[in-house]
Amino acid sequence: MLTALTYLLFAYSAVLTVWALVLTIRNTAAGKGLLGATGGLLVLLIVQLVVSIALWGRADGTDPLLFFGYLFTALLLVPLAGFWAFAELSRWGPAVVAAAAVTVFVMIERMDQIWL
Amino acid sequence: MALRTRRSAPGTTGTATGGRPGWSAMHSGPGRALTAVYGVFALAASARAGYQIIREFDEAPTAYTLSAVAAVVYIIATVCLVIGNRTTHRIAIASCLIELLGVLVVGVLSFTHPEVFRAPSVWSGFGIGYGFIPLVLPVVGLWWLARVDRRVRG
Structure with missing residues (x-):
């Protein structure tokens, strides 16, 4: 994977996790800021998808089903969590975003291991 | 799923408030968050089981069948x-x-029969590959369901 983008995704999902947790602890529902940031993570994952397809020739021996399985699961998870947080009017909306963001963090790490 | 317009109080009876029976975990914020985490696990376990069965079922059929069972249960x-x-x-x-x-x-x-479970599944090593969440989640789930039970029965 593109190293810079991988680190950006790590940092972004980590910051989003912490931010969402802070909102949960402070008993605040998800506002425009957090929902926008969740959308930003989706945009970064789409960039990752485009970059992965573009660089696929370099990743000789990487299992496409495994790699894109992770990527598409992440691409499905983030908007679902975003809509969930949008619909949820309590502190538990940001909690769902935190759970999704930390999941994406782990999935990026797995994708980085899978990419040869 | 909860809509932005709906803000009904948790159901205190077994019958519907806002069209949803009192037994639903979706009545309160923590219950909805728990449901979301269960949804994430259902998705993650299904994706992993699907991959394992398509690509490498013959390597460890026991572990992969268990992965599929776990996915269905989630x-x-x-x-x-x-x-x-x-x-x-x-x-x-x-x-x-x-x-x-x-x-x-x-x-x-x-740990006792690593040859059978040498391939990773959601449940192997007490869920170590998933941050022990598979171990914690059913306990939290049971605790939550017991709370719902108390609330509904009064």
């Missing part, structure tokens, strides 16, 4: 938490118990 638990009537409440309790039993039994077996 899906059933998620659906039951959302629907929430007397029957699905019981099925959700059964699902959590199966999960707890599964993660404990597979966790022990993956």
